[in-house]
Amino acid sequence: MTEALNAVLIGKKPIMNYVLAVITFFHGGAKDVSIKARGRSISRAIDVAEVVRHRFLPDAKIKAIKIGTDQFLPIDAEEGSQGGTNVSTIEIVLTR
C-alpha cells in the first residue's frame, strides 16, 4: 500500500490556514486530499473545500463526501449504556 494519507482536520483556526494546508498537499504532489471535521466545524470544512475549488484550484473536483457519527462514551460508562454523546462527522475528498 503506497497510498499516502493526506488529511486536513478542521478546527477553530481561520479558514485560510486550512485552505493553505490543502493547497500545500496538492502542490506536494498529492492526488487526493481529505478534509475532515466534526460537529460545529463541519460547515467550516465545506467553506474550506469551496474556497479551494473556486478561488485557488479550479481543476480540483469533489471525489467523495462521506458523513457519519462518532460516539463518545464517558469514562465510567457501562457496556451498552445510553450515556454517550454522538457527534456528526464529515469527510470531503478533493482530487485533481
Add this chain to the structure above:
Amino acid sequence: MTEALNAVLIGKKPIMNYVLAVITFFHGGAKDVSIKARGRSISRAIDVAEVVRHRFLPDAKIKAIKIGTDQFLPIDAEEGSQGGTNVSTIEIVLTR
C-alpha cells in the same frame, strides 16, 4: 414531470423537529427526501440525516450529498464588485 419536491430546510429549531419532518415525508410515500442547510446550520443537517438513518429508518440510504456556495450581494453592489458574502450550502438526499 411528476416528481414531488420533498425538501426539509434546516434552521434553528430543535433537531427532532426536522427529523420528524423527514420521517413524515417518507411515511407520506416519498421515495427521496432532501435535507438542505446553509452556513452554521450545515452540521445540524448532518445530525438530522444521521438520527433519521440510525434511530428511525435503518433502511434509509444516502443517495447524494452536494455542497455549494450561495452568494449574497449587498443591495447597492456594482456588477463584478467584491462586496458580496459567500455562504456554504449542503444538500443531503435520503432515499428508501
